[in-house]
Amino acid sequence: MTHGHLGTLHPGTLYVVATPIGNLQDLSPRAAQTLGSVARIAAEDTRHSGRLLTHLGLNVPMLSLHDHNESHRIEQVDRYLVAGEDIALISDAGTPLISDPGFVLVRALRERGRRIVPVPGPSALITALSGAGLPTDRFTFAGFLPAKPAARKQALEQWLAHEATLVFYESPHRIVHTLTALSEVMGARDVVLARELTKTFETFLSGTPGALLAQLEEDPNQARGEFVVMVQGAPPNVEQTQQAFSEDTLLNALLAEGVGVKQSAAVSARVFGGRKQTWYARLQAMKSED
Structure with a gap:
């Protein structure tokens, strides 16, 4: 519970804590310290995460937060935060919200001005x-x-x-x-x-x-x-890239040689196809950039 000066109560913080995806040694010291210092832990599967807490020698109250109950948990988690409790959000493995629950909760709490602190770590x-x-x-x-x-x-x-x-x-x-x-x-x-x-x-x-x-x-x-x-991503469209390069090369050459915009547009339309007006507009834009 966080108390400010003169006994005023400050809302708690929601810590979004990344947990190991396999090797328990990947849990950071900061994550372990956070899990040990919060009042409650919101976990995707409390039985699964219970094993992690046992490994850490922690006994912290837990509540489940998964796809089916997430929107119902918003008010409850917010009440705990308003009462000054710090809460950790964890998923079964890795970083919460990355293909895991938590987005609905984090967005709702951010909209209410609550403090959200990510504690980074493993992500598959x-x-x-x-x-x-x-x-x-x-x-x-x-x-x-x-x-x-x-x-x-x-x-x-x-x-x-x-x-x-x-x-x-x-x-x-x-x-x-x-x-x-x-x-x-x-x-x-x-x-x-x-x-x-x-x-x-x-x-x-x-x-x-x-x-x-x-x-x-x-x-x-x-x-x-x-x-x-x-x-692997698709290879760049080589034809398009070469076409764009050769268009620009020709247009710049025509302008550099002092050929008028109208004539240059006529040449470009003949070489590459398309309407003269389109080439005219493009050449005008290139000329005004110089």
Whole structure:
């Protein structure tokens, strides 16, 4: 309970605490200290998280917060905070709100002006990317793909021209279906599977979706555990890039040689197609930039 000067009561803080995704030694000292200092812990599965608290030698009151009761918990958690209690929010593994419950609660409490403090730590998404050897300057995290085959393929088709690395989470009983859909939609794209991250049987497998399917068929043990599926982005549209480059090259050359905008527009329309007026407007804009 936090007391200010003259005995005034300050609302408590909600700490969003990342917990291990496998290896318990990945819990940071700050996270352990936070879990030991709060009045209550809101956990996705209290029995599952109870084992972590036992490991830490902590006995802190817990309340469940999962997809089905999250909106009902807002008032209750807020009452505790208003009463001056600090609360920790944890999920079963990793960073809360990343494909886990908590978003509804955190948004509602932020709107009420409550103090939210993230305590960073493990995340399967970042852990997998850091060891995959795929480009990570840009990536798109798409959570879990739809369970139904048609919807799954449709989702992948939407990402077909996406140039950033794609990242999905997948369960063991659906991994073969997902690789099959990837093979059908994206062909021989590079895919990296990370499974059992930070655990004893942590494995990274890489290859085309077809090659990975063959590996899983050969060794069914590789289809066990939770997966992070990372897919190389689409190659840049080379034709479009070259076309844009050659257009700009020609337009700049015409202007540099002192050819009038009207004549340049006529030449551009003849070389590349399109309407003269469109080229005229583009050339005018280029000229006014100089």
